[in-house]
Amino acid sequence: MTPVLPVALLPIGVRGMKVLNRQKFLRNVVVPILKVSDEKVSKVTPICKNYLLKLDSFKPVQTLKPNSENSHKIIHLNPEKISQWMDFQDSEREILQKCGITEKDFDSKEIQITYENFKYDAIFKAVLPENEDTVSGFSQIGHIIHLNLRDHLLDYKQLIGEVLIDKIKTCSTVVNKNNIIDNTYRNFSMEIIAGEENYIVSVKENNCNFRFDFSKVYWNPRLSKEHERILEYLKPGDVLFDVFCGVGPFSIPAAKRKCKVFANDLNPDSFTWLKFNAKQNKVDTKLFKSYNMDGKDFICKTFKDFVIELCKGEVQKEFKIHVTMNLPAMAVEFLKHFKGLLEDKSLMEKFHYEIIVYVYCFVIGDDPYKNAEELVKENIGCQIDNLHIFYVRNVSPKKEMMRVKFNLTKSIIFGEIQELECEPPQKKICIEKDITD
Template sequence: MLAVRVPKWEAEKVRRKLIELGVLAKGYAVRREGEFVLFPVTEPVEGFELVEADFERVGRRPHSYREVVEVPDEVRPLLPSSFDVIGDLAIIELPEELMSYGKAIGDAILRVHRHIKAVFAKGGRVSGEYRIRELVHLAGERRTETLHRENGIRLKLDVARVYFSPRLATERMRIFEKTRPGEIIFDMFAGVGPYAVLLAKKAELVFACDINPWAVRYLEENIRLNKADNVVPVLGDVRKVAGKVEADRVIMNLPKFADRFLREAMLSVRDGGVVHYYGFGPEEDLFSEHEARIKAVARELGFGVEFLEERKVRPYAPRQFNIAIDFRVLK
């Protein structure tokens, strides 16, 4: 193809000139020949030595692991288009048919996303009291501890030992925006502290409870990392703490079982305080069942409730959503 040949010492100046003229051909590697450099051009350019030369094409870097992964054509349509990134770890949900290609998929993710150091597949649903998920190592380092950045805070955690979902970052920011300076917060199911440490930037005091000793270990580390000295970590069953605090705002981020802890939440909030309740609901009727339960518990305790906001947080399973209900407790 047509090329401009210039002495090496003029190369940078000429390259800029060719870009300015809009004639530098894209997608080709510049060639070096002894004391000369050859630039591929799209049309003749006056004032330069023109030659014919071959150039190697330089492909753009692939954006998705799906462009480089080697799997049989029949399973290719099953490749997930996204995966979670927690710190420098990737966690992907693979259908059964793709599990035997896990290593190839993991290697492809590492090749395309250089900041990722290890890839895991989800090995089942989040389960048990600690809400942990089994993980299957696919490629890269055999390490499950990482440092995740979210909403301006740093969170150290071990994805195999604690619950953490990066998909809740927007929801956490939403609660941060509602929080007012001077508030006392009670984070009933704090995990490694993504709500507690964030809200501590505005609140006066945050009580952060979790029953999983690993979660509280990382919570303590994250308090130090973020200098969130106004967070009080509490290890144990939240039932033992509830009622001993009087918070302006209570966070119930345990969607699977939050309905079982409504009594504790309402006893821990001051008159006029707000509870952020999470649950799961079917698409056709997201909130009714939860609302009924909230009203029933309030009635038992002789309290009133005022529903403030209801929203979908994220899809959870086919036609199921993780939902949030914010309500005020009137005592």
Template structure:
């Protein structure tokens, strides 16, 4: 496989409209409890009163009493207007303490509003962004059609409320190319997609527009790497910039043969090897995944490289189909690896294992014994990501003539239910 790398198109959008921050200046008419300064902590920590204390981002619920320096004001929630608005136990605590109810005017502005509060004031609640992926200084959002008219405002608010962010990008369409990168548009901030991510002590540098990266998988990266024995030999067939390979080499002292079809992924993998001080522990390859396994097996037969203890296949849209590369790849007397293959399923939870095993065994051409299935995350309401782990079964050994005609990554369609 080869060909020039298809560069991701960065569709720069017009400058987002200026947000009128002054419009968020407001005076809240609150009530407060007037208490001795030495008693503040007792009020804040009381489990019965705590639900009725003002909980607003960037606002302290304690204010000085303007008329007496020895007193403090414990601000109550906007819904509390009188003593009877408290629960019975909270009311009893206040009455026994001798605290007084006094009015208090709280001046709030844009700076005291959360991103969600600002967005709720500017757009329908259904359009408010409540979560997003961060990749270093980049925020990655997936906006629906009804959110697109507000994309510039959404980006501006995210940049204002998250000082660590400098760029906001919106995914345009689905991943539809062999390198697992997607079209995106910069909807806020600068267009610099060169970023650095830290994940459980490992550092990764890459251009988010050129390679695949998913910050939501960091827990899974750690789970699988923690399962490896110290010093084992690993093959990573779809390694990306190294989220499995780098920590396996750095934390578990593994030797990793790391392959990816995307030449830019391999470029950044090499950079991350140096960045993490693990030169010599990771051997990078830029091959089609089937070619990588076939050439590795030839080198193992001649003793040029060691046998693999584990093989990682993190290409969930189509990795199960690549299991056919192991048909007849090992002789009966050879050590066989443990395989960890990632996949999607749209089956109900009770049927997920049957669906995944059926597809895996069909590609492998043999039954799988004692599999382990781990649910990685829910991708969509009817789409889950799993990791299937199993030892390559004895029935899969044989001759290469038993294997079906091989297909390369670019020729394969991603999984659709």
């Protein structure tokens, strides 16, 4: 957790600043100190640990008189926690006294604080409008920080961008999203508000390196843990059909784990970077095939042909088939293509494979688990047993991203299943939660 800067040390006189003036943050303040001889510092500092003055680019323990024969150290303390000797707890004062530190060693000192000593959140708290939402969070993708600023902050966007570049050393570009993701390719328009115009980023995730143009493809670092969860389900020899694969966060690590992967994305830029990343990560080309197709065509052609070939094959191998559908805004709309996908009923007796679907969706309402269940069943158009519903993340107030996992059974894929309008059979719904995420 980032330490909270004492109110007494916050910048003053900068409220409403729209053009960053770093000199305006310079101020002199008086803080409490302890004077300690060099030989006692190692014993005294742990006692003062919770009281230390913590600022960026500032050492709370400093030498009083450098190059002096009788060198002493000054321990700078937080003025909001300590203002006098008696503010130490009795037990702490007792230990300090055993170390030879008494009230006479407690003093105050004027120090100068500059822009370099403030963290970005302290600067935003001092500059941006009071009683309004501030820059509460952002995503970092490689060297790019991605913001979604509220309207009342747009006048401050240049200052916000410059501060973030100053304070986050791995950042050289700050962008602000201009609109919601509502186009075919799931990318959004953005503007650079600070730094260099360079959208080509490099990201490492699940032991794989990804490179892509962030302005043309979709990537969300908040999904890293979810990518990892799905990969844990995959075993060497399994097969993955990634219907909306993007630049490969599911597909490429899966292939590295010796899974047979069929990766598809409609966005031509995603497809280009997918192939680039597969090559960059030295994916075995025998295990990896990439496609630039609509999701419907990928299911009704590539996936269908694969299952037919399996059923016609003489040798029945033991492996699972996984289907990931990470396009939460509309992935459920593609579920209908699985129902009755295979018309040739003669293949049914040879269908002995476990096919697991992981479909993602956005839901709104007070019961996201129930809403996700209804959304999936409504779109596939039939009853599904043994749904596993998992909460992925919060998107916005009352809007959640959910993952629904279910088996694509022989009955569904050959169209011999009870329609949704009929009385539903007894079913089991498994709700999964990860309170650590």
